[in-house]
Amino acid sequence: MNRPIHRTPPAETLLPPRFGGWFAARGWAPRPHQLALLEKAQRGLSSLLIAPTGAGKTLAGFLPSLVELSEEVRAPGAPVFGPHTLYVSPLKALAVDIARNLEQPVAEMALPVRLETRTGDTPLHKRQRQKLDPPDILLTTPEQVALLAASKDARRFFSRLSVVIFDELHSLVVSKRGDLLALDLARLRTLAPGLRTIGLSATVAEPDDLRAWLVAQSGPEGERNLSELVLVEGGARPDLAILASEAHIPWQGHSARYALPEIYRAIKAHRTTLLFVNTRWQAEMLFQELWTINEDALPIALHHGSLDRGQRRRVEAAMAAGSLRAVVATSTLDLGIDWGDVDLVVHVGAPKGASRLAQRIGRANHRMDEPSKGILVPANRFEVLECRAALDANYIGAQDTPPLRAGALDVLCQHILGMAVAEPFDAVALHREIVSAAPYRRLDWETFERAVDFVATGGYALRAYERFARIRRRKDGSWGITHPRIAQQYRLNVGTIVESPMLNVRLGRKGGAAGRGGRMLGQVEEYFVETLVKGDTFRFAGRTLRFEGIRDNEAFVSNAASEDPQIPSYAGGKFPLTTYLAAGVRRLLTEPESWRRLPPQVREWLEIQREKSRLPGADELMVETFPLRSRHYMVAFPFEGRLAHQTLGMLLTRRLERAGARPLGFVATDYALAVWALRDLGALFADGRPSLAALFDEDMLGDDLEAWLADSYLLKRTFRTCAVIAGLIERRHPGQEKTGRQVTVSTDLVYDVLRSHEPDHILLQATRADAATGLLDIARLGEMLSRVKGRIGHQRLSRVSPLSVPILLEIGREPVFGEAQEDMMADAAEDLLREAMGEAHFGDGADRVAGGGLG
Amino acid sequence: MAERPELALQLAGCEAVLDAAGALWLPGARTLVVSDLHLEKASSLARRGMLLPPYDTGATLRRLESAVRARDPRSVICLGDSFHDRAGPERLAGEARARIAALQRGRDWVWVTGNHDPELPPAIGGETAATLVLGALTFRHEPCGGIRGEVAGHLHPAAKVARHGRSVRRRAFVSDGERLVLPAFGVLAGGLNVLDRAFAQVFRADAFLAFMLGERRLYPVAPHALAGD
Secondary structure, eight states: OOOOOOOOOOHHHHSOHHHHHHHHHTTOOOOHHHHHHHHHHHTTOOEEEEOOTTSOHHHHHHHHHHHHHHHOOOOTTOOOOSOSEEEEOSOHHHHHHHHHHHHHHHHHTTOSOOEEEEOTTSOHHHHHHHHHSOOSEEEEOHHHHHHHHTSTTHHHHTTTOOEEEETTHHHHTTSHHHHHHHHHHHHHHHHSTTOEEEEEEOOOSOHHHHHHHHSOOOOSSSOOOOOEEEEOOOOSOOEEEEOOOSSOOOSSOSOOGGGHHHHHHHHHTSSOEEEEOSSHHHHHHHHHHHHHTOTTOOOEEEEOTTBOHHHHHHHHHHHHTTOOSEEEEOGGGSSSOOOSOOOEEEEESOOSOHHHHHHHHTTSOSOTTSOOEEEEEOSSHHHHHHHHHHHHHHHHTOOOOOOOOOOOHHHHHHHHHHHHHHSOBOHHHHHHHHTTSGGGTTOOHHHHHHHHHHHHHOOOSSOOOGGGOSEEEOTTSOEEESOHHHHHHHHHHOSSOOOOOEEEEEEOOTTSOOSSOOOEEEEEEHHHHHTOOTTOEEEETTEEEEEEEEETTEEEEEEOSSSSOSSOOOOOSOOOOOHHHHHHHHHHHHOGGGGGGSOHHHHHHHHHHHHHSOOOOTTOEEEEEEEETTEEEEEEOOOSOHHHHHHHHHHHHHHHHHTTOOEEEEEEOSSOEEEEESSOHHHHHHTTTTOHHHHTOGGGGTHHHHHHHTTOHHHHHHHHHHHHHHTSSOOOOTTOOOOOTTTSOOHHHHHHHHHHHOTTOHHHHHHHHHHHHTTSOHHHHHHHHHHHTTOEEEEEOSSOOTTTHHHHHHBTTBOOBSSHHHHHHHHHHHHHHHHHHHOOOSHHHHHHIIIIITO | OOSOSEEEEEETTEEEEEETTSOEEETTTTEEEEOOOOBTHHHHHHTTTOOOOTTHHHHHHHHHHHHHHHHOOSEEEEOSOOBSSTTHHHHOOHHHHHHHHHHHTTSEEEEEOOSSOSOOOGGGOSEEESEEEETTEEEESSOOSSSTTEEEOSSOEEEEEEETTEEEEEEEEEEOSSOEEOOOOSTTOOOEETTSHHHHTTSOTTSOEEEEEOSSSEEEEOGGGOOOO
16 A cells, blocks of 8 residues: 555646536535546546445546536537547446436536436437437446447447446446446447546455456556555444344244334334345345334335336335335345435345445445444344354455456457447457456457357357358458348347346236236246246235236236245345355354353353354364254355355265265255255264265365256356357347247257367356356355365264254255255156046056056 | 166057157057157257357257167157258258168158158158058147047147246156157257147147156156146
8 A cells, every 4th residue: 555645736726616616606615535536537547436325426426527528628610529428337227317416517517518328228219319419428337338339330439438437336347247348448448549437436345456447457467557546434434233132033034023023113213214135035024024013104115126117116216205214125225326314224134245234234324424324133043143243344344345257258259249240350459459358358369269269150169150150251351240130139139137037927816817907016037937836825026926827928926815925935136145254253153252242042052052062163164963853964064155055065965875875955054054864974974984074075076066067957047148148049038929949949958968069168168157156156165175174073963953953944945955856757746646546537548657657 | 777768658559658768669560759850950040140059960860879779660750840941951961961871771761741841852861751650640740639649749848847946847748648749859949838728739638648758767747737837
């Protein structure tokens, strides 16, 4: 941090009188960071502004552009064309909101500035008009930037561009959307040399990652080029506490039902409360429970990403108007939009990350000098530990935003096609441009060439598709598209958000998909609906629903008679526990002196654990084994998050199977993994058949992982996303009928074919890279295995320990893994057998089958 | 692995064996029947800009070779849609052509025509027929129901079982003991749920069985135990 301090000149030399007067008229003074950003801009520098909510970040970002535009001298006869400033936001709604907020100062100062938004919702005629007559400031989303950069007239359109502002940069850069945006930024720098950038961000663990992202990089090795940094220290320290409840804190579960009376009291005691939860299912449950005790009929609303858009907009409007007392929300409200008068944030369930908690708590009270007030409500005993660790982290201002990874290859492929759509490209020049983007600065020429080859002909060793190439080398050596149709396909498939296909949920009558025109309740993921059979009940949109069936891409449901849903989880949006908090929880367990800060019943739970078994050491992996009801259990406590534990469970059961331990299944939570088997696991480990060291050896990430991956549905789902982003298969668009078997190509089948013929194909490489951090979290599992090497402690017990109780209670609630697929079919077949033995109503042939052929 | 991956049943009075690879074996006539190979599907889609891996023909032929090797049939019937489009046979690589010729050598080979391949060039070998009658059984591409002993493909049947919030979907044979619809044999051919109304034209509701293809055996499942998509 020994960088020379550059003194910011006084406001009057930076701000034109018009602006000074405007600030003065409103009784404001420009804030130091606003001036700092302005001063750096005037020196032609790009900057990252890190500031808490309520610090006037948006105005700070736009001020340099407004000043520059107000002073721009337009020479007569030299027409000005194209946007001067591009503002990019991760949310459409945020872009619209910011445009509205910006119009006021522009109007009040009578600035000669036209600003407009352009999102997926902007009508076509307006978008076309914008290309012919662009505004001075264009507020838009990453997907629109990609489309504009890939348009034929991109060169002219962006010729005047001077500034790009990225809002909520911390949330953009961690995703493939950020990768695509980084590539488009590289292109914008080519089209408009001298381009400046401004990044607006919440506090992050590694500000340098964002600073590098904002500016052009000059090579794969050495120090990265960094933008300037303007840092606004957080205002008042938040007033945070764990809910003190008299009630029994449950061993497991996620509903936090025990704390409802206290939560309700807190809502009553405040003006407006935001209640954050981690999953849509939790949002549904909490909303329902609150209404059952809402004696005062307080206006309490529900907001999550699957609800009907109209309903969400109504909730947002009511919130802005101050007519709600509480909103139950998932991450859909994490970002952006100003909610006005929220004076309390309640976080129900564990926060899963220290930075996420800080950002959510920051939603309360948008004036940065007053402390935000937040209450954490752990839903079970392990979550008490996690909340405690998060609180400690928040207190010392620790950040655990994820580290940035290298740019994704599927995104690269999409971008290459986009660049060919814009105009023929020279491969060497394009590679040079791409490696100037921070996420791709280490992209070597060979990989880039493979990506170009993929875009052209699919990149297969069997070069079968030369004649169907999408891009082709022309006489002058540049690469261009082979047919206008290719450009159209690109435009229809642009972007990196591959929603799993969604189905509308429509309320009908019990017993059938009776009649059209039932009320739309929202959308659910197709894969969730695929697991339902008629009559299953689940919670959605604030009610318990009975699944009736699917027709024409809509799921029909009716109101269920019973309040208790059979299908426990509709778990949209689960976050894994960050490694930082995991370490915090482990530390808490090993330091009994810190337990006094825990509720008495949790303290007691840990004390009994210490007495009956023991507590894991700081860097140790503790494994307990014990018998229970004619089964033998092994519970391990890695604290590495549910995804890594699931992968571990898959791999361990394979190994135990080979060792003859006859494992039956496993279940994983954020904290622990439980495996049960027919044979005595404790005895086997004690005899070294196998030893725990061998069982948990890192080599499981070799062949075992490969073998399992071959058939992992998680990997297939990851592959589907990569295939869509890279343009191997086309997106399904809303309203486009599923016209059956001939049209839809099953990506699972494509995956199988590709995997057996070209295991090194670029898309499989992209899929594996995603799996390492995504649904399988292999990277984290690998780190854990190497950390605990030689430090696995085996505790053989005659009965279940207090620490193991919570995960055992999850069995039957969380999906249990095992040889489930064949078992399920065998189950269904056995039903038939029983039936066929009793009453033969299938006719001769079938009878013979059921009775005889099964052996 | 005591269970053999096959299952015997009576089809319109004839002995029929369903095997877990998705082929029908008629021991009496020493005839092997497969349906909907959809050869050259990937290259067909590649013409429209979807550059799927060009290995589907090779992979499907390998499955077919293994089925032929296991049974050594006197005749082979391909129940239509053997090629994904009319130009499929022309796009077929020389090596694949030779493999088909090798399979045909020493046995009768019938291409039943389908909607994707209404005509086949003579160069592809074997006989071509729209319908074929063999004893009590009638072979055609599209099932029309009503006919006793009809053996068809076209619909790509797949069945789904859902339990406890999870589901599994597999290709399946469908039969009521009088009629049989074969699953698609081609590696890139998708599946249509047997509860789809297309099947109602062939089978009386609830009076058929889906024989789901498992890793080690076939699983006969009644409609009421199946889930829709």
